[in-house]
Amino acid sequence: MSEYLLEAPNGGSIANVAYCPCGVTTTSQLLYKEFLNTMFKDSEHCLGRAFFAAKCSVIAGNPTNDTIYGPAVLWTLFGDPALRIKHHVGSGIEENLKPQSPGCRLSAVPNPCDATVRLSFSSSQQAGNCSRVAIYNACGRLIDSRAVRASSFDLRTSSFPAGVYLLRLQAGTHTTTNKLVVHHQAALAR
Numbered sequence: 551m552s553e554y555l556l557e558a559p560n561g562g563s564i565a566n567v568a569y570c571p572c573g574v575t576t577t578s579q580l581l582y583k584e585f586l587n588t589m590f591k592d593s594e595h596c597l598g599r600a601f602f603a604a605k606c607s608v609i610a611g612n613p614t615n616d617t618i619y620g621p622a623v624l625w626t627l628f629g630d631p632a633l634r635i636k637h638h639v640g641s642g643i644e645e646n647l648k649p650q651s652p653g654c655r656l657s658a659v660p661n662p663c664d665a666t667v668r669l670s671f672s673s674s675q676q677a678g679n680c681s682r683v684a685i686y687n688a689c690g691r692l693i694d695s696r697a698v699r700a701s702s703f704d705l706r707t708s709s710f711p712a713g714v715y716l717l718r719l720q721a722g723t724h725t726t727t728n729k730l731v732v733h734h735q736a737a738l739a740r
Contacts, residue, residue: 565597565629569621577621580608583711586688589635590714598631654724656683656717662731663707670702671719685730686716707732 567585569578584604594600605622612618655672669683681698685705693715694705707730715730 563629565627565633567601568626568628569624577608577618578625579711580612580618581605581622581625584608586713595635596631597629597633597635598627601627601631654719654721654726656719656726656728658717658728658730661729662733664733664735665706665708667705667707667730668702669705669717671698671721672701681719681721684718684720686718687711688714688716708734 567582569581581604584607585600588594588600588603588607592600592603594603605625608622609619612622657670658667659670661667671681671683682695683698684695685693687693693710698719698721710732712732712734715732717728717730719726719728
């Protein structure tokens with residue numbers, strides 16, 4: 551599929567990462583997490599170097615685990631490894647952030663959070679079933695969406711992978727967004 555996307559005459563993509571189908575999804579998640587950490591936290595804008603650093607990190611962190619080593623070795627980058635990311639990686643989320651409108655406010659405390667975050671909102675619209683919060687990951691995938699019936703509630707983030715999320719509140723005719731950063735303390739202790 552990755553090769554097909556590169557060769558597609560009507561566009562496709564300029565680079566793809568393909569995981570080994572003989573591995574388990576846990577290994578793929580480790581590799582992608584390290585890859586994104588290298589780009590987000592280490593600000594490595596060269597695709598090949600970020601990809602290679604992720605492979606090395608996962609292999610070095612699991613030297614005796616063959617179920618991780620094999621798929622990590624076979625994890626493949628299709629495209630030009632010298633390709634550099636033109637824009638700041640976080641800009642995908644930041645471009646979607648709109649200034650808080652006077653009719654609608656959304657806050658997340660603490661931010662960054664670990665296992666739980668308190669989401670609070672206020673709106674000039676009538677409270678009730680008209681309010682909804684949606685949570686998107688950095689790739690734009692909807693993670694959670696729920697009706698909001700109170701001005702604040704706790705959201706458990708312990709199962710969320712560490713990273714940047716976009717919170718979007720729809721209250722009547724008003725919409726506002728906010729950024730949420732999830733950092734797990736156990737991951738930071740490593």
